[in-house]
Amino acid sequence: MDIQSCVTIINEWDIVAARQLGRNVAKELGFGTVDQARITTAISELARNIYLYAGKGQICIDKLYDGGKAGLRINAVDSGPGIREIRQVMEDGFSTSGGLGAGLPGVKRLMDEFDIESSPGQGTQIRASKWLR
Amino acid sequence: MNQTISNYIQSHKQQIQDEWINRTKEEADERVVRLVSDRVFVSTSKEFIDLLISNFKGTNEEYTNRLTDFAEKVVRLGWPLTFVTKGLHTFNLIVFEGMQEEGIVTKENQMDIVYEFDRWATPMNNEIVSVYSSTWERTVSLQKIALQELSAPLIPVFEGITVMPLVGTIDTERAKQIMENLLKGAVKHRSEVVLIDITGVPVVDTMVAHHIIQAADAVRLIGAKCMLVGIRPEIAQTIVNLGIDLNQFTTKNNLKKGIEAALELTNKKIVSTGGAK
Amino acid sequence: MRIPILKLNDCLLVSIQWELDDQTALQFQEDLLHKIHETSANGVVIDLTSIDFIDSFIAKVLGDVINMSKLMGAIVVITGIQPAVAITLIELGIGLDDVLTALDLEKGLEKLQQELGE
Known part of the structure; x- marks a missing residue:
């Protein structure tokens, strides 16, 4: 069973909206403060990627229920330029924006x-989940 | 329950029981046979068969109500699940074959009886499996809680100095828990120095070292200092052999030296009061 | 909304009280550097007790402002980083390696005095 809510990312303020949505859902599901911070930070990173590289996209937050477990999934979708070298962007320290390069490998941690799917010219879809312990 | 089957079982109770014990013993896992003495085996087997047979009496409704009861009793016997389900199967087989021999099962009513058996055995099987698994789940979650409880206490020893003794194997989940406790505790106790004592950690591999380094880094971010103590020779060897760089933080070979260093860092000193002797 | 920067002797005190969005963070960077220039402060304490999350962008802005302040002759101490924030930063791979930290504002000021005294 999935229950979804979404934020469209067009400008910088939407990044704030997306992470607030994520934090609320995380809180509601009963995640602790540390996991809340992890989830909020991951959303912020993904939303900023959309804003910086794709210009426009969407962040959706799903509540997950699998057997006895509850969880939260971030779904980041854009139809931007896509990522040519997925393996490269998943390496620590790789950055095209001159940021800290924490980006995707950081989110993964x-x-x-x-889970990432991307094809050049078509866009990128990233799904990242966290389970309640 | 079908009257014919029920009657057959009632009148052949002893025979079925003997046959069941024989067959089960032949097929049983060596593990079980070794585990239980002959006498215990026979008496518990009787118990099991009694339970099964008692389950045959009464109406369908009563049967459903009694199922959970029955399953719980079986689980309490403490036998392996495969043994129990196999035992159930064997029981059905014996009864069916016996009824065939006596001509109660004929070509005409064969399918009906098979269905009847199925209607009886399937819910019982399901119930037993579900009771078993919920018992296991309960055990696992209890153990998980128990493990968390002994996970990582943070002990304030002096003002500004706290110690976290780590005991046992550290996996990723535990490492995260430890890091959380460490940081929250350090903030709560306003610790300037946190000592992590790994005397009780049997193995320090790259993963464990990585987690410890992360924890130490995080401790630095909140504004405290992290010290690693209790490094045994074999752990020093593995750390160096694995090429793990622990140069960024202070390490000491035991807690005593660690605390001395921590006192020095916080401008404290233990002095002897020079008693009367 | 701008983040207030207070002056205390030769130090500047900043307490960030609400979630930073990108604009506020960049504005803060600018304001702090101007204030250092204006007051020729020697030290800055930035207290993050109320901040419950920092992403790589804000971390970069913070890291930058620390380095910029250093260039202008002011030492920065960051105080009150929450456990959850510390953990996420480390997991993100952001070590903030050369940054001075302290548990709280009080200890932060102490640390600043130590650093300036030496």
Whole structure:
């Protein structure tokens, strides 16, 4: 069973909206403060990627229920330029924006599951989930 | 329950029981046979068969009500699940074959009886499996809680100095828990120095070292200093052999030296009061 | 909304009280540098007790402002980083390696005095 809510990312303020949505859902599901911070940070990173590289996209937050477990999934979708070298962007320290390069590998470390699909010219979809312990 | 089957079982109770014990013993896992003495085996087997047979009496409704009861009793016997389900199967087989021999099962009513057996055995099987698994789940979650409880206490020893003794194997989940406790505790106790004592950690591999380094880094961010103490020779060896760089933080070979260093860092000193002797 | 920067002797005190969005963070960077220039402060304490999350962008802005302040001759101490924030930063791979930290404002000021005294 999935229950979804979404934020469209067009400008910088939407990044704030997306992470607030994520934090609320995380709180509601009963995540602790540390996991809340992990989830909020991951959303912020993904939303900023959309804003910086794709210009426009969407962040959706799903509540997950699998057997006895509850969890939260971040779904980041854009139809931007896509990522040519996925393996390269998943390496620590790689950055095209002159940021800290924490980006995607950092998000992967913050969450329990991480999955990326991208094709040049078509856009990118990233799914990252965290389970309640 | 079908009257014919029920009657057959009632009148052949002893025979079925003997046959069941024989067959089960032949098929049983060596593990079980070794585990239980002959006498215990026979008496518990009797118990099991009694339970099964008692389950045959009464109406369908009563049967459903009694199922959970029955399953719980079986689980309490403490036998392996495969043994129990196999035992159930064997029981059905014996009864069916016996009824065939006596001509109660004929070509005409064969399918009906098979269905009847199925209607009886399937819910019982399901119930037993579900009771078993919920018992296991309960055990696992209790153990998980127990493990968390002994996970990582943070002990303030002096003003500004706290110690976290780590005991046992550290996996990723525990490492995260430890890091959380460490940081929250350090903030709560306003610790300037946090000592992590790994005397009780049997193995320090790259993963464990990585987690310890992360924890130490995080401790630095909140504004305290982290010290690693209790490094045994074999752990020093593995750390160096694995090429793990622990140069960024202070390490000491035991807690005593660690606390001395921590006192020095916080401008404290233990002095002897020079008693009367 | 701008983040207030207070002056205390030769130090500047900043307490960030609400979630930073990108604009506020960049504005803060600018304001702090101007204030250092204006007051020729020697030290800055930035207290993050109320901040419950920092992403790589804000971390970069913070890191930058620390380095910029250093260039202008002011030492920065960051105080009150929450456990959850510390953990996420480390997991993100942001070590803030050369940054001075302290548990709270009080200890932060102490640390600043130490650093300036030496």
